[in-house]
Amino acid sequence: MTVRVGVIGGGQLARMMIAPAVELGLDLRVLAEADGMSARLAATAVGDYRDLETVRAFAQDVDVITFDHEHVPQEVLRALVDDGVKVHPGPDALQFAQDKLVMRARLAELRIPQPDWAAVHDAAELQAFLDDHGGRAVVKTPRGGYDGKGVRVVASGTDVDDWFSGLDEGGALLVEELVPFVRELAQQVARRPSGQIVAYPVVETVQRDGVCAEVIAPAPDATDRLVRVAAEIGHRIAEGLGVTGMLAVELFETDDERILVNELAMRPHNSGHWSQDGAVTGQFEQHLRAVADLPLGVTERRAAWSVMVNILGGPAEGALEDRFPAAMAQHPEAKIHTYGKAPRPGRKVGHVNVSGEDLDDVVYTARAAAAFFA
Amino acid sequence: MTVRVGVIGGGQLARMMIAPAVELGLDLRVLAEADGMSARLAATAVGDYRDLETVRAFAQDVDVITFDHEHVPQEVLRALVDDGVKVHPGPDALQFAQDKLVMRARLAELRIPQPDWAAVHDAAELQAFLDDHGGRAVVKTPRGGYDGKGVRVVASGTDVDDWFSGLDEGGALLVEELVPFVRELAQQVARRPSGQIVAYPVVETVQRDGVCAEVIAPAPDATDRLVRVAAEIGHRIAEGLGVTGMLAVELFETDDERILVNELAMRPHNSGHWSQDGAVTGQFEQHLRAVADLPLGVTERRAAWSVMVNILGGPAEGALEDRFPAAMAQHPEAKIHTYGKAPRPGRKVGHVNVSGEDLDDVVYTARAAAAFFA
Numbered sequence: 166m167t168v169r170v171g172v173i174g175g176g177q178l179a180r181m182m183i184a185p186a187v188e189l190g191l192d193l194r195v196l197a198e199a200d201g202m203s204a205r206l207a208a209t210a211v212g213d214y215r216d217l218e219t220v221r222a223f224a225q226d227v228d229v230i231t232f233d234h235e236h237v238p239q240e241v242l243r244a245l246v247d248d249g250v251k252v253h254p255g256p257d258a259l260q261f262a263q264d265k266l267v268m269r270a271r272l273a274e275l276r277i278p279q280p281d282w283a284a285v286h287d288a289a290e291l292q293a294f295l296d297d298h299g300g301r302a303v304v305k306t307p308r309g310g311y312d313g314k315g316v317r318v319v320a321s322g323t324d325v326d327d328w329f330s331g332l333d334e335g336g337a338l339l340v341e342e343l344v345p346f347v348r349e350l351a352q353q354v355a356r357r358p359s360g361q362i363v364a365y366p367v368v369e370t371v372q373r374d375g376v377c378a379e380v381i382a383p384a385p386d387a388t389d390r391l392v393r394v395a396a397e398i399g400h401r402i403a404e405g406l407g408v409t410g411m412l413a414v415e416l417f418e419t420d421d422e423r424i425l426v427n428e429l430a431m432r433p434h435n436s437g438h439w440s441q442d443g444a445v446t447g448q449f450e451q452h453l454r455a456v457a458d459l460p461l462g463v464t465e466r467r468a469a470w471s472v473m474v475n476i477l478g479g480p481a482e483g484a485l486e487d488r489f490p491a492a493m494a495q496h497p498e499a500k501i502h503t504y505g506k507a508p509r510p511g512r513k514v515g516h517v518n519v520s521g522e523d524l525d526d527v528v529y530t531a532r533a534a535a536a537f538f539a
Numbered sequence: 540m541t542v543r544v545g546v547i548g549g550g551q552l553a554r555m556m557i558a559p560a561v562e563l564g565l566d567l568r569v570l571a572e573a574d575g576m577s578a579r580l581a582a583t584a585v586g587d588y589r590d591l592e593t594v595r596a597f598a599q600d601v602d603v604i605t606f607d608h609e610h611v612p613q614e615v616l617r618a619l620v621d622d623g624v625k626v627h628p629g630p631d632a633l634q635f636a637q638d639k640l641v642m643r644a645r646l647a648e649l650r651i652p653q654p655d656w657a658a659v660h661d662a663a664e665l666q667a668f669l670d671d672h673g674g675r676a677v678v679k680t681p682r683g684g685y686d687g688k689g690v691r692v693v694a695s696g697t698d699v700d701d702w703f704s705g706l707d708e709g710g711a712l713l714v715e716e717l718v719p720f721v722r723e724l725a726q727q728v729a730r731r732p733s734g735q736i737v738a739y740p741v742v743e744t745v746q747r748d749g750v751c752a753e754v755i756a757p758a759p760d761a762t763d764r765l766v767r768v769a770a771e772i773g774h775r776i777a778e779g780l781g782v783t784g785m786l787a788v789e790l791f792e793t794d795d796e797r798i799l800v801n802e803l804a805m806r807p808h809n810s811g812h813w814s815q816d817g818a819v820t821g822q823f824e825q826h827l828r829a830v831a832d833l834p835l836g837v838t839e840r841r842a843a844w845s846v847m848v849n850i851l852g853g854p855a856e857g858a859l860e861d862r863f864p865a866a867m868a869q870h871p872e873a874k875i876h877t878y879g880k881a882p883r884p885g886r887k888v889g890h891v892n893v894s895g896e897d898l899d900d901v902v903y904t905a906r907a908a909a910a911f912f913a
Contacts, residue, residue: 187555188880190860445872493828494834497834
């Protein structure tokens with residue numbers, strides 16, 4: 166029978182599941198935060214994902230629950246599991262994506278390479294970490310940060326006193342060494358509940374102001390060792406944390422050839438948008454296959470190179486769509502993906518994928534096509 | 540602003556427009572014949588496409604009207620145009636897809652190569668054609684035939700007396716020579732209202748019992764001349780008939796290297812389903828771009844070969860989706876497309892696309908994956 170996949174959250178990740186769901190005949194149902202969100206075409210309910218009864222009512226009519234984001238509270242997730250609902254990824258896995266301190270501790274147990282880190286409860290503890298790590302470090306709020314929010318580079322133990330004063334009794338912040346990285350990478354894998362895992366090629370991600378700006382797939386000049394180590398890290402985290410669905414592991418590559426885990430995301434991820442057009446099985450299809458416990462698709466590339474450039478903010482005047490004629494006329498090979506969101510400075514409102522055999526050409530075209538939407 | 544594209548007809552062709560419409564941010568609205576049809580996710584109205592007031596009400600809330608099929612009556616189409624509605628393809632073009640006698644006469648005017656043909660009003664006229672063409676011929680009802688319906692091979696002037704007796708006063712049937720073809724081909728082009736045209740590579744189509752069974756893209760062993768002539772025929776028909784949107788020209792290739800036009804379709808077509816996964820711009824995206832008068836996308840192949848195999852009928856028991864686990868496990872490179880229709884003998888319920896560098900491998904895999912759904 167037709168599998169009903171319920172997605173909590175109505176953002177662009179849920180939206181981009183619609184296309185593969187239609188083709189695979191999966192019945193996609195979205196619990197959106199509000200009317201008119203990105204995934205509105207598949208929205209069958211609107212409500213607060215933090216409210217157990219809202220989520221429970223939504224879950225009643227689906228075969229499996231998955232997510233557009235990682236913000237559904239553990240209490241809600243665990244109540245669903247207790248109700249007998251299939252939840253992928255499940256709460257035991259999601260806790261590691263929801264709390265960066267819990268994630269760091271677990272990766273340490275698994276002996277996955279990561280930056281030096283500590284849980285710090287006050288300015289004195291932070292200063293001690295700074296003294297041990299060259300006087301500068303990165304402080305993160307363990308929960309709720311994304312796209313550069315909840316992240317601050319500090320040089321003094323008192324630089325995040327505002328965050329310390331907001332902590333609950335016994336609460337802590339995460340401090341990490343400032344990694345001397347030469348570039349950022351991302352490794353995606355998909356894992357089914359039954360255990361099958363497939364890995365995508367490791368990609369290079371370029372961040373600007375803490376937000377993903379572009380992605381090159383595969384990562385240029387990647388040595389065999391790099392490709393192997395990145396894929397192994399993806400496999401070990403997916404298995405060690407019990408992830409189901411897509412997992413994205415953001416990585417630092419250092420000047421001394423270390424690969425260190427930066428962040429995790431347990432859902433389709435911006436670093437994998439290239440795969441919609443550049444891989445035989447795109448990440449949104451793969452996520453649906455994984456959470457429905459269907460055999461996974463091959464992750465082979467369709468072209469030597471694919472480049473994704475985010476459309477951030479969108480036009481200062483008018484709609485994104487007003488720029489289609491000029492962009493499409495100049496770049497008929499560009500694949501434009503829009504999120505159905507109103508333009509707003511810094512907001513992710515779409516992206517452009519371009520694939521081809523020559524990396525310089527592909528980078529140029531993807532940037533030039535995306536520039537029409539600025 | 541967001542372009543609202545209204546599609547008349549809720550079948551699988553409308554369904555397969557949903558994925559590119561979502562990614563391009565086009566607001567797709569479907570007038571379906573009934574509830575629960577293939578394109579139900581995008582259905583905003585249900586009603587009879589032959590009823591002017593139904594179609595007129597639907598057209599009020601869209602920017603352009605296009606089609607899942609060619610059956611909307613001329614009176615309805617012309618009334619929409621008179622109302623100022625953009626209709627693509629328009630009635631002047633669609634008449635040639637709606638009436639095969641009108642089509643043959645127009646192609647003759649344009650000097651497009653086609654089989655010998657005649658309009659026959661009775662058994663005597665048919666017998667005269669047979670006497671001139673070796674005693675066998677193909678008779679077609681000018682209107683309403685598809686997938687082998689309304690087509691009969693005859694050897695005597697009296698073989699279609701049932702059809703003659705059903706004709707209106709002055710009505711005629713179309714008779715065509717039995718072309719000694721070595722294979723069937725299809726040429727697709729897309730044309731915008733503003734005149735831009737792009738051509739897809741000519742493909743080989745394999746029919747069984749009058750229904751398309753599989754398609755190989757590009758047509759194997761196609762000479763430069765064949766590729767050029769097929770594309771020229773596509774261009775000339777699109778321009779000569781004023782087609783907007785996708786045009787499919789079904790062709791015979793004869794043993795003496797002639798290319799003759801068999802049938803036309805003015806919409807996305809079964810012979811172009813391979814392009815969803817095998818071309819940079821799939822035919823459903825291209826159709827939307829064309830009817831919205833947006834610049835057309837490149838038609839380059841993503842792989843050396845793509846093969847599409849139709850899923851006809853579907854499983855004798857259970858749903859198509861029940862076969863996913865076995866098919867996907869054996870063929871993780873296959874792209875499965877389902878139409879959300881109940882299995883029924885002979886019915887087109889889905890298709891499988893496979894792309895790759897070795898034709899034998901691609902054909903084998905596509906057939907093997909599709910066989911899981913038989």
